[in-house]
Amino acid sequence: MNILAPVRRDRVLAELPQCLRKEAALHGHKDFHPRVTCACQEHRTGTVGFKISKVIVVGDLSVGKTCLINRFCKDTFDKNYKATIGVDFEMERFEVLGIPFSLQLWDTAGQERFKCIASTYYRGAQAIIIVFNLNDVASLEHTKQWLADALKENDPSSVLLFLVGSKKDLSTPAQYALMEKDALQVAQEMKAEYWAVSSLTGENVREFFFRVAALTFEANVLAELEKSGARRIGDVVRINSDDSNLYLTASKKKPTCCP
Ligand SMILES: Nc1nc2c(ncn2[C@@H]2O[C@H](COP(=O)(O)OP(=O)(O)OP(=O)(O)O)[C@@H](O)[C@H]2O)c(=O)[nH]1
Numbered sequence: 001m002n003i004l005a006p007v008r009r010d011r012v013l014a015e016l017p018q019c020l021r022k023e024a025a026l027h028g029h030k031d032f033h034p035r036v037t038c039a040c041q042e043h044r045t046g047t048v049g050f051k052i053s054k055v056i057v058v059g060d061l062s063v064g065k066t067c068l069i070n071r072f073c074k075d076t077f078d079k080n081y082k083a084t085i086g087v088d089f090e091m092e093r094f095e096v097l098g099i100p101f102s103l104q105l106w107d108t109a110g111q112e113r114f115k116c117i118a119s120t121y122y123r124g125a126q127a128i129i130i131v132f133n134l135n136d137v138a139s140l141e142h143t144k145q146w147l148a149d150a151l152k153e154n155d156p157s158s159v160l161l162f163l164v165g166s167k168k169d170l171s172t173p174a175q176y177a178l179m180e181k182d183a184l185q186v187a188q189e190m191k192a193e194y195w196a197v198s199s200l201t202g203e204n205v206r207e208f209f210f211r212v213a214a215l216t217f218e219a220n221v222l223a224e225l226e227k228s229g230a231r232r233i234g235d236v237v238r239i240n241s242d243d244s245n246l247y248l249t250a251s252k253k254k255p256t257c258c259p
């Protein structure tokens, strides 16, 4: 996909999409961070609009990673299982608060024999999506190992984590409620945001990826502002030759709306 192609109208985010469950959310704020909104209004988002953020999708074989990506990116669903061999990826271009923002979604293989090829692509992720099957408790238990492997190649302090239960259409409300209890606990332990989706019906798929795009964008802009802030603070000049202790930052230009 051409990175310079115009953003589809249904990939435009003007507001922060909400989390699924407050108990396991990366944050429960209703709106984007005020510094982010302000930076976007003033087009002070640095390199964010030109960057592509890497998102990796991991989890047991056949939990539905490929179907999840295909439902969002192509709006298709294949009921036949075709194992992913190694990795595959899709590009998705968004516009968040008026700024172009691209996600590269890496679909990795869950099968043990392809895992070592797939794991070489884990590095440099800004978000990790760990998928399990809502109808298979073992796949939930394995998510901790998938996370540990993915974190070996990434910075745990800056990467965003999402725990996603798939195939929601196959569980009854009672079965779902039981599984959700365990899944919320795992998500809290991992410090991941919890979602439950169905690629067959499309339930929550778009909402989930919008949330991933929005939170990754927000984290990117905040990091960019911190970097530019650090540069300004380091850039000092002495303004009074009589007082050797008096220093002032070089940039006197005040932002118009930032706190
Ligand atoms: N009913 C139902 N079936 C699903 C859903 N998502 C995936 N499946 C089915 O589950 C099987 C595996 O789906 P994939 O998306 O290929 O699984 P995967 O996690 O990519 O598997 P690997 O590539 O081997 O790691 C396929 O037969 C899909 O049709 C869903 O939401 N509901």
Ligand SMILES: [Mg+2]
Pocket (backbone or CB within 6 Å): 065, 066, 067, 082, 083, 084, 107, 108, 109, 110
């Ligand atoms: Mg696959």
